[in-house]
Amino acid sequence: MNSRIKKLRDQSINTKPFISIERAHLLTKFYKSSESKKVSNPVKRALAFKYIMENKSICINEGELIVGERGPSPRATPTYPEINTHSLKDLDILNSREKTAYSVSSEIKEAYKNDIIPFWRGQSIRDRIFDEVSDEWKDAYEAGIFTEFMEQRAPGHTVLDNKIYKKGFMDFKEDIRNSMDSLDFLNDPEAYQKKQELKAMDIAADAIMILAKRYSEKAAELAEKETNKKRKQELRKISETCARVPARAPRSFWEALQHYWFVHLGVITELNGWDSFNPGRLDQHLYPFYKQQLDEGSLTKQNAAELLEAFWIKFNNQPAPPKVGVTAEESGTYTDFALINIGGVKTDGTDGVNELSYLILDVIKEMRILQPSSMVQISKKGPDSFLESALKIIKTGFGQPSIFNTDAIIQELLRQGKSIEDARDGGASGCVETGAFGKENYTLTGYFNMPKVLEITLHNGYDPRTQKKIGLETGDPTEFSDFQDLVDAFRKQLNHFIDIKIEGNNIIERLYSEYIPAPFLSILTSDCIQNGKDYHEGGARYNTTYIQGVGLGTMTDCFTSIKYNVFDKKTITMKKLLQALDTNFKGEENLRQRLIHKTPKYGNDDDYADDNLKTIFDIYYEAVNGRPNTKGGKYRINLLPTTVHIYFGRVTGATPNGRKASVPLSEGISPTQGADTQGPTAVLKSASKIDHLKTGGTLLNQKFNPQLFDDEGISKLVKLIRSYFSMDAHHVQINVVSADTLRKAQKNPEEYKNLIVRVAGYSDYFCDLNKDLQNEIISRTEHREI
Amino acid sequence: MTKGLIFDIKKYAIHDGPGIRTTVFLKGCPLRCWWCHNPEGQSPQKELFYNAEKCLAGCTDCIAACPNQAITRDSTGISIDKSKCRMKEDCAGACPTGALKVIGQEISADELMKEIEKDRIFYQNSSGGVTFSGGEPLMQINFLDAVLEKCKSQYLHTVVDTCGYAPFEDFEKIMDKVDLFLYDLKTMDEEEHLKSTGVSNQLVLDNLKKLGKSAREIHVRIPLIPGFNDSLENAQKTAQFIRNIPGINRINLLPYHRAGTQKYLNLKRTPKDISPLSEDKIKRLQKIYETYDFSVKIGG
Numbered sequence A: 001m002n003s004r005i006k007k008l009r010d011q012s013i014n015t016k017p018f019i020s021i022e023r024a025h026l027l028t029k030f031y032k033s034s035e036s037k038k039v040s041n042p043v044k045r046a047l048a049f050k051y052i053m054e055n056k057s058i059c060i061n062e063g064e065l066i067v068g069e070r071g072p073s074p075r076a077t078p079t080y081p082e083i084n085t086h087s088l089k090d091l092d093i094l095n096s097r098e099k100t101a102y103s104v105s106s107e108i109k110e111a112y113k114n115d116i117i118p119f120w121r122g123q124s125i126r127d128r129i130f131d132e133v134s135d136e137w138k139d140a141y142e143a144g145i146f147t148e149f150m151e152q153r154a155p156g157h158t159v160l161d162n163k164i165y166k167k168g169f170m171d172f173k174e175d176i177r178n179s180m181d182s183l184d185f186l187n188d189p190e191a192y193q194k195k196q197e198l199k200a201m202d203i204a205a206d207a208i209m210i211l212a213k214r215y216s217e218k219a220a221e222l223a224e225k226e227t228n229k230k231r232k233q234e235l236r237k238i239s240e241t242c243a244r245v246p247a248r249a250p251r252s253f254w255e256a257l258q259h260y261w262f263v264h265l266g267v268i269t270e271l272n273g274w275d276s277f278n279p280g281r282l283d284q285h286l287y288p289f290y291k292q293q294l295d296e297g298s299l300t301k302q303n304a305a306e307l308l309e310a311f312w313i314k315f316n317n318q319p320a321p322p323k324v325g326v327t328a329e330e331s332g333t334y335t336d337f338a339l340i341n342i343g344g345v346k347t348d349g350t351d352g353v354n355e356l357s358y359l360i361l362d363v364i365k366e367m368r369i370l371q372p373s374s375m376v377q378i379s380k381k382g383p384d385s386f387l388e389s390a391l392k393i394i395k396t397g398f399g400q401p402s403i404f405n406t407d408a409i410i411q412e413l414l415r416q417g418k419s420i421e422d423a424r425d426g427g428a429s430g431c432v433e434t435g436a437f438g439k440e441n442y443t444l445t446g447y448f449n450m451p452k453v454l455e456i457t458l459h460n461g462y463d464p465r466t467q468k469k470i471g472l473e474t475g476d477p478t479e480f481s482d483f484q485d486l487v488d489a490f491r492k493q494l495n496h497f498i499d500i501k502i503e504g505n506n507i508i509e510r511l512y513s514e515y516i517p518a519p520f521l522s523i524l525t526s527d528c529i530q531n532g533k534d535y536h537e538g539g540a541r542y543n544t545t546y547i548q549g550v551g552l553g554t555m556t557d558c559f560t561s562i563k564y565n566v567f568d569k570k571t572i573t574m575k576k577l578l579q580a581l582d583t584n585f586k587g588e589e590n591l592r593q594r595l596i597h598k599t600p601k602y603g604n605d606d607d608y609a610d611d612n613l614k615t616i617f618d619i620y621y622e623a624v625n626g627r628p629n630t631k632g633g634k635y636r637i638n639l640l641p642t643t644v645h646i647y648f649g650r651v652t653g654a655t656p657n658g659r660k661a662s663v664p665l666s667e668g669i670s671p672t673q674g675a676d677t678q679g680p681t682a683v684l685k686s687a688s689k690i691d692h693l694k695t696g697g698t699l700l701n702q703k704f705n706p707q708l709f710d711d712e713g714i715s716k717l718v719k720l721i722r723s724y725f726s727m728d729a730h731h732v733q734i735n736v737v738s739a740d741t742l743r744k745a746q747k748n749p750e751e752y753k754n755l756i757v758r759v760a761g762y763s764d765y766f767c768d769l770n771k772d773l774q775n776e777i778i779s780r781t782e783h784r785e786i
Numbered sequence B: 001m002t003k004g005l006i007f008d009i010k011k012y013a014i015h016d017g018p019g020i021r022t023t024v025f026l027k028g029c030p031l032r033c034w035w036c037h038n039p040e041g042q043s044p045q046k047e048l049f050y051n052a053e054k055c056l057a058g059c060t061d062c063i064a065a066c067p068n069q070a071i072t073r074d075s076t077g078i079s080i081d082k083s084k085c086r087m088k089e090d091c092a093g094a095c096p097t098g099a100l101k102v103i104g105q106e107i108s109a110d111e112l113m114k115e116i117e118k119d120r121i122f123y124q125n126s127s128g129g130v131t132f133s134g135g136e137p138l139m140q141i142n143f144l145d146a147v148l149e150k151c152k153s154q155y156l157h158t159v160v161d162t163c164g165y166a167p168f169e170d171f172e173k174i175m176d177k178v179d180l181f182l183y184d185l186k187t188m189d190e191e192e193h194l195k196s197t198g199v200s201n202q203l204v205l206d207n208l209k210k211l212g213k214s215a216r217e218i219h220v221r222i223p224l225i226p227g228f229n230d231s232l233e234n235a236q237k238t239a240q241f242i243r244n245i246p247g248i249n250r251i252n253l254l255p256y257h258r259a260g261t262q263k264y265l266n267l268k269r270t271p272k273d274i275s276p277l278s279e280d281k282i283k284r285l286q287k288i289y290e291t292y293d294f295s296v297k298i299g300g
């Protein structure tokens, strides 16, 4: 890292994130204007976007090569009052909470009090959602059966393909015009709506070009004043670059990065979509530019690395938009889940690993920053050396990159009906979510708490915590004659809650489509332009809605425990077990210990337990998969928790696997913390018993001691991972850190400020995590040196 | 069908031969090395293993379960009166935490194969396989032979980790089913050997000479025990001895570590507590072997 990059990196790391009022202010001003009242919703959204781009502040930092900030300066974070309007209390919490705080100035609070809140109260999507959903939905939500993503942020999780490296926004405008020209007002009843949407896209295209032009002018102005000759030259170059992109397709490596960055800014300014946005297969997209310029001699490897590093810092300058309500109180991360994909295969199916893949790995290692996150796609055709290089970075204990199975991703996408080319051009985003990049709206709608459903089942429809009957009466468990009775009751109960969740989703999806069209994102997502339809309206080539199952490991151990102890070995009656659960095992420590230590557990390659895993997986899959969403697509499942297994644990009482009330659930498809005692091969074997290819992503976390990472150890890890992937597994992430180190960090956070750990599908500063989460990471099984 | 007595099966064993392996530990050993870090593998019988740290306060489940009233409890935990114990194992079955457990599991060759085959995909991808260790695996020669036979019929790569103290006929019996022997050499000094392991090294050395003529591959493993075999002189002698045996080019030096200490306590035995060798000393010993053209590795 040279001194320029070091300075920019320091600035990014050392600036405390803060809330900027700029966007909320401009947006509200526009919504109040008379112009906004005259137009359709899509056009209104586009004009608001344009208004922001015309008036937001321009920021070119000292020494920067890639320019553009979402807020007025690095680490500023705007708010999105049209989605969720922060209350004054929320703002106070953000400002004062112990972890991941955002500074909120008193002017902002004033503006919120006098202007923003009065205007948006009742009109924000969040308010509309809570107005529209049923009481049943609210009861289940409050009980902690599921969470709802779209009450906090817009549908997102999406990633770009390579279209912008071939087209500029002038070209997109032409596509929009062509689509408009072919509208058939005689026969197509939707022609009018389509015209509005296309008009909106056209305005949004202008908006981004306006922003770039302003950057170009600003750079020219700075160049004029600059006395340092070298910097003067650079500023001129920046000015030229911004004059070229994103209006027209990029011609060089530098232009390509700047082009993407404008697009990124557009997407994350238009809306606060989940998981920000992401260039996707960066090594594939940039390679043609890299190769050509290297051959011509107009770029060196060092230049390229410097530009990439400058690009990396831009991501880190944009902390995640903060949430509202309870979520603001308990969850916090600055990470915004941009997951850059490296490796994989090319469109024609051949190995995609190239020199740039390795160069990007070097950049990741150099930069060691939270954002963007990164992953390697490992295909069976790819070289072991690529995986080895990735493991050498993982070894340094920084939690990146995570490791994905390209061949599984492709099969998952094919199973969902994508073309083979679109599947090969896809990857994973966010934590582990599979997608056809640039062509799919794949929306995660919320986590689903499986062990909580079991708790409700064991109480015949009643939730002991909220003291409400929220489920079906599926029978008194003490009268179940065999284990199958319990399985059937659980299935009914789960389907009941999935129905409630889907009914809610179907309302929420429509609310977004109606009130919050996303014309800018629509330009970028095939085939919204051709279809004349918004991203939220089913304009994309593929439209998938996910509900993420959580607590599979806990759930499996619960089923196994009941089957083993109550029905097979009959060591305890159902009645006795339920009593112990209701008292949180008070006075029943011996029983609890037996449930933990003398009962088969998932994660040990033991079919007695793992058969229940399959049963639960199938129940969940059958309940969700293939149901229609409101965008012409289908519901699918994936299995990942991010950090919600902690919240879900808190709302779930004691469970039959010996887990006490409030303790976190298992995470992803990982075994219950501490339940796997047979080492990593057994965990991988167990985890591969579910059919990963029927999901849109699974998350498996494995913690290893640093000692397993000598040269010989790494080559064996390569084989270990390849074996897991040859069983069609989706993903594994490896945390390399000793529990001792973590304990020390917990005690002396000051000394471990830089310690980054893999949390779930993402990495975070260990010291920024709350204590529960820290403890949970410490307690994850540590595979000791053998 | 002969059953074997094993005391552990370790998956993802990466220091017991090539690739990713499963290591099966057979119970029973003719030697009694005081530094042994698997003391639970020495006795050829089942034993009770008690870990006071895991024992629940106020619990009396094992006491209640014992038909022979062999167990009592005081403030430090439980004690078992060996004269009364008939090893019926009811106590360990009743223990909720696993604080009290039985070391040693009887297993048939078929059952063991089932366990071994579970990780086949990992062996296949890493050119790994299965390793038999102990204790001394050759002490259960018929069982070992039966399992090796099955492994070979499944085309698995096999390793036997031996202390060398067994009739040579036993080696001959299994030789062509073993791809690699990990052969332990402790010291060239017969007296020291006798004193510290309980047996003379004569048979061990003779067997190695004979095995060198016909085994497929042998790696010699030398534990480095402070004050026992860590002299430079012993290293010289050992190197000279091995050099004359054909086919051995690789030596593993296994420095003493304290990992086994807790196990002695759990068996109600007293561990000897000594400090590990210095890095520097290990390096110097390594040098000696290297001057004899062996490829030397520290660790397994």
Ligand code: SF4
Pocket: B065, B066, B067, B068, B069, B070, B071, B080, B084, B085, B086, B087, B088, B089, B090, B091, B092
């Ligand atoms: S093995 Fe049997 S006799 Fe010995 S202590 Fe246990 S229960 Fe009692």
Ligand code: SF4
Pocket: B054, B055, B056, B059, B060, B061, B062, B063, B078, B094, B095, B096, B097, B098, B099, B100
């Ligand atoms: S049963 Fe186990 S936990 Fe209970 S007293 Fe005996 S050894 Fe301790």
